[in-house]
Amino acid sequence: MATAQRMVVIGGNAAGMSAASQARRLKRPGELEIVALERGGYASYSACGIPYWIGGDVAAAGDLIARTPEQHRERDIDLRLHTEVTELDPDGCRVRVRDGGGTGQWLGYDHLVIATGARPLRPDLPGIDAPGVHGVQTMDDGRSLLEALERTGTASTRRRAVVVGAGYIGVEMAEALIRRGHRVTVLDRAQEPMTTLDPDMGRLVREAMCRMGIETVTGTAVTAVRTGADGRVRAVATEDAEYEADLVVLGLGVRPETGLARDAGLPLGESGGLLTDLAMRVRGRENVWAGGDCVEVLDLVSGLDRHIALGTHANKHGQVIGTNIGGGYATFPGVVGTAVSKVCDLEIARTGLLESQARSAGLRFVTATIESTSRAGYYPGAAPMRVKMLAEHRTGRLLGVQIVGREGAGKRVDVAAVALSASMTVEQMTFLDLGYAPPFSPLWDPVLVAARKATAAVRRAGTH
Amino acid sequence: MATAQRMVVIGGNAAGMSAASQARRLKRPGELEIVALERGGYASYSACGIPYWIGGDVAAAGDLIARTPEQHRERDIDLRLHTEVTELDPDGCRVRVRDGGGTGQWLGYDHLVIATGARPLRPDLPGIDAPGVHGVQTMDDGRSLLEALERTGTASTRRRAVVVGAGYIGVEMAEALIRRGHRVTVLDRAQEPMTTLDPDMGRLVREAMCRMGIETVTGTAVTAVRTGADGRVRAVATEDAEYEADLVVLGLGVRPETGLARDAGLPLGESGGLLTDLAMRVRGRENVWAGGDCVEVLDLVSGLDRHIALGTHANKHGQVIGTNIGGGYATFPGVVGTAVSKVCDLEIARTGLLESQARSAGLRFVTATIESTSRAGYYPGAAPMRVKMLAEHRTGRLLGVQIVGREGAGKRVDVAAVALSASMTVEQMTFLDLGYAPPFSPLWDPVLVAARKATAAVRRAGTH
Structure with missing residues (x-):
């Protein structure tokens, strides 16, 4: 009997776990061992749903979880949470894994799937790490913000929130915070919110946001987060003004999380995303695959590679990777840059x-x-x-x-x-x-x- | 100075008046005289909106009128209401027009547009012409039905309506009558309502209609309309049963209104619709055009000609015809058979x-x-x-x-x-x-x- 091959997945979310699930559909455990390594404490959740959980449209964190770790394990996918990959060795077909202290152990693979996602931009500003400044990228971010909201919820005065960045996450969070009874200010450096639109269309969004009671200040850069005597956030300063804040949410967009890939010499595009072929194989590598928010995708309209962080693409990438590792054939043909969002x-x-x-x-x-x-x-x-x-x-x-x-x-x-x-x-x-x-x-x-x-x-x- | 050409349009609705309007955009009155002949008392209205007017979603008949006769006349379109064409003479390039009694006068044309629409099916059944049996094809039909509803609306008991036919019009009218407080029964010969769907999908519609309180009886043919001592409708009889009715609405679909075209020897397809080329010119005729509910269109999926009565196609046909008569170039590439509807x-x-x-x-x-x-x-x-x-x-x-x-x-x-x-x-x-x-x-x-x-x-x- 031949020994099973091993598929190692880095990142336990949309792209990674779709790849794992699809490969498992095609290969039995005796043929393919699947190990998925996730740095955080959650896997297979809808990050896109976090603003709606914060806003109260979604009642419980659990609703955002598509498949629990137990469900993955029942399907013979060895999902390891709180387990970080610290180094890639594509020539040696191994990754270094740390699940506690120390430098970690090497784990060999026949197929590697890099699905490390994206990290939110966090500008290097005074006060940016003060208590009360929140990201909304992960479930842990969401839980922390929700706890902060519940604490402030008992205050008798209406609390103020400042959202930095008026892109998708920014406007979705503005809606969520309005629903939580906050007075909300959204700040953005661009002339209009939603720079995923042309400015003439973005203007309509700004006008509508203002009518919704969301103070929308554009064309201004944040220069600092001001803290009070207790060390907590107190205001957000721009070049022109200061905006009181009991709470700050960062929605400045994301960049591909490809530090490990870069260190290992894997090919990156202009935005820092991994470059793959249409089968989602990392260019120049036979047995390294990548998908989701850490890759660049072919934009079919311009012919250029672009970085677009979207759960729906990540899921499709995972499907393609899992099919190919599972012995089938699939390609991801590229994107046309579709996105839809709402604010109220x-x-x-x-x-x-x-x-x-x-x-x-x-x-x-x-x-x-x-x-x-x-x-x-x-x-x-x-x-x-x-x-x-x-x-x-x-x-x-x-x-x-x-x-x-x-x-x-x-x-x-x-x-x-x-x-x-x-x-x-x-x-x-x-x-x-x-x-x-x-x-x-x-x-x-x-x-x-x-x-x-x-x-x-x-x-x-x-x-x- | 050259004499103006004359464009004669038969039928003052979607296809006909779009053709007239588009031709007028491209040609001045000195270049092209436009005469539009409409048998009924209304022009340029949304027939598709009639069920929503009956149901009360649309407050006034006037809301359904896209452009009034006065507006057409202001744009130098000579729209003549209550004016019937009784004969076509394509070889002589003339039509016979009756606007009162008599056999009418001949009117010559350089371009003829046949936009005679469709007529509703009205089965030859005992009692079908009794007072209380309504069609919903025209504004006049709608007004007559609405008056009947308003009369019965004062009755202390809840009135009963029977809708014959469970296609688009039938289910839309069922919704309208429910909204008007009637108990509604829908009868159809087919096994499931909406034969524009496969039966397995139609079944979902039937189940939903029953949950909405619409009695939906399928697989049964109507055999007669029963009248009371006052001569008014009292019930609808099928092969199996009798359904009490204060009001009957016919929604049995439509057929192309092409009697004049047939008499004139113009080419008709299997469904009785006029056959045109992609420029909407009647096949074999240089200066006769046709569009809207009286033509067959190319179904791009099957490659066959089909009759599909839909305002959106009629409007596009008119646009194409008007462009071509106006000296431009346009074609209607065909349809793929899209339709959308709702019941509640x-x-x-x-x-x-x-x-x-x-x-x-x-x-x-x-x-x-x-x-x-x-x-x-x-x-x-x-x-x-x-x-x-x-x-x-x-x-x-x-x-x-x-x-x-x-x-x-x-x-x-x-x-x-x-x-x-x-x-x-x-x-x-x-x-x-x-x-x-x-x-x-x-x-x-x-x-x-x-x-x-x-x-x-x-x-x-x-x-x-």
Whole structure:
């Protein structure tokens, strides 16, 4: 009988545990031993759900856990929590593992999966490590913030929270803290919140946030976190002003967690993410795989590699890696840059390229922006939405779509996401056979209205 | 100065008036005279909105009117209401027009647009013309039904309504009548309601309708409408039973209104709809155009011509016809058979082919059906939905999708509609970059889960 091969997974979350689960579906324990090493105390949870747990939409931390460690172990996946990998030796096919003190033991592998995720940006500012400054990246972060909220919840005065960063996490946390009864200020260095949108669309988000009572201060950089006599956070200082704070939440985005990979000489892209082939194998390595927030992915619209930290991609990467290690065949074809989010009842979505991204990719383009409604104008609940579309000059190829609106706006971006995958032109999109009935859409779906206008813009520009 | 050409439009609704408006955008009155002839008393209204007007979601008939006759006339479109065309003479380039008594006058044209719409099926049954039996095809139908409801609304006992036909119109009218406080029975000859779905999906609709308190009796044919001593409707009889009714609504579907076209020898398809080329020109005729509910359209999935009466297609046809008559260039590429509807909070959607349609088109296929939710399972309001997918044997090409669920289910069909237009395989769909965040979708969107399962089914069947 042949000895079982060993698959070692670094990182017990979306990409890592999907890879482990999928490989286990294809290979019995006698064929493949699977060891998953997780530095923290939780595995297989929805990090994207943390803001909703904080906000109270999700009652218990346990609801965010897709599969418990026991469930993994029952399926013969040797998941080890609080176990850190301190060194990779890809030439020697081994990793150094520390589960307590000391420098740790070497563990050999036949297949290595690097799924180390991303780490939140934490600027090097005075006071940044003071009690009362919270990240929201991990379950432990979430629990700590929730405990802080519950403590302050008994205070008789309304507490103040400052959120640093107005990206997805920032606006989601603003909503969560409003729901927890805080007065909330969001600070961002950019001119408009949501730099995943063009500024003209981001402005709509800022205006809506202000109407929701979220103080939104943009175009200003945080310079320090001020602490009181008790050492706890008291305010956040910017270049121009100081904002009182009982609580500070950092939502400044993330970077790939690839220190170990870098030290081991594995190939990294411009953003610091691991570079893989489409089978999710680390470039130049036969038996090292990587997926999730620690890799760069191919952007099918620009042809460039990008870092996009999203649970849905991580899960798909894991699926592909597990299939390939399990002896099957799968590839991850790349992304088109779709993201959807909300702040209270405002839905925010994008796919493809922003104007700035299209320019950096060397593309010439036209834009079209339209206003429409989520349902037939005469139907109750018809809510306004704005759709912006980018199309390539001359060819008319769809390059990107951004949507800001109310209920029913966000997921409309999926139509554009599929059209991008299929390299459709905006003129082709004009006649897409989308679902129509008065409770669901105007006669011309807002995405089609935008496509019509973009088509006209392409034609007007066509002679130049 | 050259004399203006004349464009004559028969039918003052979606297709006809879009064609007129678009042609007017491109040609001045001195270049093109536009005459639109409408048999009824209303033009440019949303027929699809009538059930919601009846149900009270839409307050006034006027809300359904996209553009008033005065607005058309201000744009130099000579819209004539209560004006019927009684004969076409395509060889002589003229139509016979009657606006009062008599046989009418001939009106010559340079371009003719046939947009005569569809007529509702009205089976030849005893009592079918009795007072209290209503259609819901036109504004006049709607007004008459609404007046009947308002009269019965003062009755102290809860009134009974029977809806004959459980298709889109039937279920929408069931909802409307429930909202008007009626006890509602829906009768249909088929085994399940919504024959635009496969029976296994239609069953979900029946079960949901029963839970909503709508008595839904299927597999039974209506044999007569029974009248009382006052001559008014009293009950609807089927082969098996009799259902008391103060009011009967017919929702049996429609057929193309092409009697004039047939008499004039214009080419009709199997369903009786006019056959056109992709520019919406009637086949074999240089200057006769047709669009909307009176034509057949190319089904891009099966390659066959089909009759699909939908306002959104009619509007696009009109846009294409008006562009072409106006000297531009446009084509209507065909449809993929998308439709979405709802009955109370149940959303029902489909695109592509049903099992029976795929079989008649000579296609071999596999199916996959999955259960998922509209949002992340842990997020409030996550509602169950069922997605059924058909994929072609061997090639794995997507053939169709059906969705039944609650809020957020219906418009997900659009992803499949775009994928059908792009001839994607279900395996390609598996990795589509759809918008993900817990309030919007599970980690794998339900459509992707169905695509994964369909991919596995294609592979299993692949060796045969």
